[in-house]
Amino acid sequence: MSRATMSLEAPTRREYVKYGGTVVAGGLLAGCTGDSGDGAGTDGNGNSGGYTVSISPVGEVTFESPPETVFTRLTHHADMALALGRGDGVTALHAPDYYDGLWNQFVERLPGVSLDWSGLYSSWEPDKETLYELDSDVHLADPAWVTQVEGWTREDVEEIAENVAPWFGNSLSDRHQEPPAEWAEGYEYYGLWEQFELVTTAFDEIARFEELAAVYEDLLATIESGLLPAEERPTAVMIASADLKSIYAYTLGNPGFLTAHTRPLGPRDAFEGTVESGATVDFETLLEADPEVILFLGGMEPDTSMPDTRAALESDPVAAEITAVREGRVHPQGARYQGPILNLFQLEMTAKQLYPQEFGEWPTYEEGPYPELPAEERLFDRERVARVIAGEV
Structure with a gap:
């Protein structure tokens, strides 16, 4: 895996957005009607005259001031708000109590950072009238996905963009x-x-991005320097299950940000391409694939017991024969819909779970927050990340 395939290509895109380039024409505008402005972009210095940014599939969006309150549906966007110091400004989230518990397992290791998403509006199937009531400054959600929810049309998302706040x-x-x-x-x-x-x-927070991106690039460089040759890497699968009766399997190297913490590590697919991501499997299928490492999605959530999960696998006559189970390599994971903060932690934990000899062993996790690793065994700087969230950049 070359560094070129993992790089951010940040300067090119940053210049592209910063100086008025667009991803797609048209768009849902905020804070203005008619003229979309003179093409001025934001420079991270609080342009009081407004600024225009583009993202697909929305197009150009004009902001008169940086958003403070943030509607989200999925946790990759809520995590982005957290990274930008707007964690307390999130007004909605899918399964807020579940993800509040999960995210706080990681946030616990960021000095001085706190997070409370409990009790927020659960927005998997948002109600248009509730979006009016929430009156958020931005809807950090994909309008193309929202229009797939029953009762939503493109006209509805345009109405919310015009009367409440833009989608982005x-x-x-x-x-x-x-x-x-x-x-x-x-x-x-x-x-x-x-x-x-x-x-x-x-x-209008590009300085925060640059600081966090530097942490990310350093982490990628560390990973790249320690990766084994492809043929020597372990075989692995990721699974999710509430009771180990219905088991969902996920591949680790397919395109998209769901694999942003596994694809850079390049484990070998134990299924060898025979199982599609999200398919249901049984213990016999897992034994046939015989992964050396099993990554258990949601295993870090407070109400999930990894000791019980391991015990159930070990007591089943079929599952007990899987190499990962026999060798004690069934490890917890957090969430696939990760933003930058969770991505840093999950890159670190997964590197240790897959390559303990190269990156240091991952402690046998049973319960509680993300393990407090000794400073010399950490793969990224928690204090530096916490300072960014606190706005100390």
Whole structure:
């Protein structure tokens, strides 16, 4: 894996957005009607005259001032708000209590950072009238995905953009999903950090992006320097299950930001391409694939017991024969819809789970927050990340 394939290509896109380039023409404008402005962009210095930023599939969006309150549907966008110091400004989130518990497992390791998403409006199937009531400064969500929700049309999202606040998000980049026909022309897919850069530009916070991107690049360089040759890497799968009866399997190297923490690590697919991501499998299928490492999605969530999960696998006559189970390499994961903060932690934890000899062993996780690793065993600087969230840049 070359460094070129992992690089952010940040300067090119930053210049492109900063100096008025557009991703797609047209758009849903905020804070203005008619003329979209003189093409002025934001320079991170609080342009009081407004600024225009573009993202697919929305197009050009003009902001009169940086957003403070933020509607989200998916956690990759809520995490971006957290990274920009707007964690407390999130007004809505899918399964807020669940993800509040999960994200706080990681936030615990960021000095001075706190987060409370509990009790927020659950926005998986948002109600238009509730969006009026929330009156958020920006809807950090993909309008192309929202129009797939029953009761929503393109006219509805345009109404919200005009009367409440703009949409500014992209979600179908998760696994390069095909957009609805009315949004298909010009729809663009972004990497996680590529989209985060556009979001930081919309929030007039490019300095925060540059600081976090430097942490990310350092982490990628560390990973690249320690990766084994492809043929020596372990075979792995990621699974999710509430009871180990219905088991969902996810591949680790497919395009999209859902694999932003596994694709750079390049483990070998234990299924060898025979199982599609999101398919249901049983213990027999897992044994046939016989992964050396099992990554258990949601295992870091407070109400999920990794000891019980391991015990259930070990007590089943079929599952007990899987190499990962026999060798004690069933490890927890957080969430696939990750933003930049979770991505840093998950890159670190997954590197240790897959390559303990190269990056240091991952502690056998049973419960509680992300393990407090000794400073010399950490792959990125928590204090530096916490300072960015606090606005100390």
